[in-house]
Amino acid sequence: MDQPAHPPDPDALPLGPRQRALLAALREANAELSCQALHERLSQSSQRHGLATVYRHLRRLQRSGLVRCRKLPNGESVYAPLERDDHHLICVSCGRSEPLPICPVGTGGLGLTQVLLQGFKPLFHTFEIHGLCRSCQQREPLAHG
Amino acid sequence: MDQPAHPPDPDALPLGPRQRALLAALREANAELSCQALHERLSQSSQRHGLATVYRHLRRLQRSGLVRCRKLPNGESVYAPLERDDHHLICVSCGRSEPLPICPVGTGGLGLTQVLLQGFKPLFHTFEIHGLCRSCQQREPLAHG
DNA sequence: CCGTATGCTGCGAATGATTTTCGTTGTAGC
DNA sequence: GCTACAACGAAAATCATTCGCAGCATACGG
Structure with a gap:
C-alpha cells in the first residue's frame, strides 16, 4: 500500500504516512479514543485502515513514546497523544x-x-x-x- | 448454599462467608491475584466457588471499598486488599x-x-x-x- | 529490466477474560 | 412443611484484541 519501507521524510521519526495519519487523528480529537473509535473515524475520512492495522500502529506508536494508553474498566483501551x-x-x-x-x-x-x-x-x-x-x-x- | 440472606456476624460488614474467604485469600497472597488465579487457589482449598461467583464477589468487594483492582496490559484484572x-x-x-x-x-x-x-x-x-x-x-x- | 526478499495490509478466524443466562438450591420466615 | 428470595454453578454468550495468511509494493542485486 502506501507504507514505504523507509521514511521519505527524514525529520519525522521512522513513521509512515499511516502512522502520521493516526497520530493526527488522535491529536485532533478532543478526547481519548478507543482503537475502534479511531478506526471508525478514519474510515469516514479518506484514510482507510483495517482494524488490525490500527491496533498494530497504535501499539507501535505507544512503544515509540508518541501515544499514551489506558484501560477502561470495561476492557477497552483508549489512546491519546503523549503530550496530553x-x-x-x-x-x-x-x-x-x-x-x-x-x-x-x-x-x-x-x-x-x-x-x-x-x-x-x-x-x-x-x-x-x-x-x-x-x-x-x-x-x-x-x-x- | 452457605450464603445467608443477612450476615450472622454482626461486626463484619454485610459480608457473607464466601466473601470473607475471598478477602482472606487475597490478604494471605503476597501478590496481586487475578480472578482466575484466586479461583484456582480457592478450589485447591476447601472453599469451592464457581468462577462466576468469584467474579461477582470481587466486583462487590471492590464497590464496598475492601478490594482494589487494576487492569494489566493483557486484559487481566488483578486484585489486592485495599490496605495494600x-x-x-x-x-x-x-x-x-x-x-x-x-x-x-x-x-x-x-x-x-x-x-x-x-x-x-x-x-x-x-x-x-x-x-x-x-x-x-x-x-x-x-x-x- | 527481472526476480527475490522484506515489510505492511486487510480480512476473517481464533483467543481469552469477563459477563450473562438460567435452572437449582439453601435460608429465613411463617 | 411451604413460599419467597437471594446466591450459586455450569455453560453459553459477549466483546475487545490478536493471529494467520495471502496479496502487494518497494528495495536491491544481478
Whole structure:
C-alpha cells in the first residue's frame, strides 16, 4: 500500500504516512479514543485502515513514546497523544471516567530518581482515583454505614 | 448454599462467608491475584466457588471499598486488599510489571480537596509509569535515536 | 529490466477474560 | 412443611484484541 519501507521524510521519526495519519487523528480529537473509535473515524475520512492495522500502529506508536494508553474498566483501551497529560476519577460501580485536573508528577514532588527506575525508561504515566461517583452513591447507599 | 440472606456476624460488614474467604485469600497472597488465579487457589482449598461467583464477589468487594483492582496490559484484572498500596512500572513492550516503591498520594502533596472530587467518594488509586523495561530497551534499540 | 526478499495490509478466524443466562438450591420466615 | 428470595454453578454468550495468511509494493542485486 502506501507504507514505504523507509521514511521519505527524514525529520519525522521512522513513521509512515499511516502512522502520521493516526497520530493526527488522535491529536485532533478532543478526547481519548478507543482503537475502534479511531478506526471508525478514519474510515469516514479518506484514510482507510483495517482494524488490525490500527491496533498494530497504535501499539507501535505507544512503544515509540508518541501515544499514551489506558484501560477502561470495561476492557477497552483508549489512546491519546503523549503530550496530553490527563488523569481521571473512575467509578467502580458504573465505570465512567471523569477528568481529574491534577497530576502527581507535574506538581514536582515525587522523587523519580534513576535509582527507583533502575534502568526503566519512562514514557508516560497514569494516575487514577477509583471510587463512587456522586450518582452511584445515591443509587446504592452502601449498607455498611 | 452457605450464603445467608443477612450476615450472622454482626461486626463484619454485610459480608457473607464466601466473601470473607475471598478477602482472606487475597490478604494471605503476597501478590496481586487475578480472578482466575484466586479461583484456582480457592478450589485447591476447601472453599469451592464457581468462577462466576468469584467474579461477582470481587466486583462487590471492590464497590464496598475492601478490594482494589487494576487492569494489566493483557486484559487481566488483578486484585489486592485495599490496605495494600502498591504501584508499578509497566513495560509497554513486554507488558510486565515491576514494583514501584513510591506513592504520589501517600507522600502528602497533591491537594485532593473536596473541590476537586466534586462529590466523588475515593476508595483507592492507581499510579503507574509506563515505559520500556531494561531488557526491552536492549532488544529493540528504537531506531529514532 | 527481472526476480527475490522484506515489510505492511486487510480480512476473517481464533483467543481469552469477563459477563450473562438460567435452572437449582439453601435460608429465613411463617 | 411451604413460599419467597437471594446466591450459586455450569455453560453459553459477549466483546475487545490478536493471529494467520495471502496479496502487494518497494528495495536491491544481478
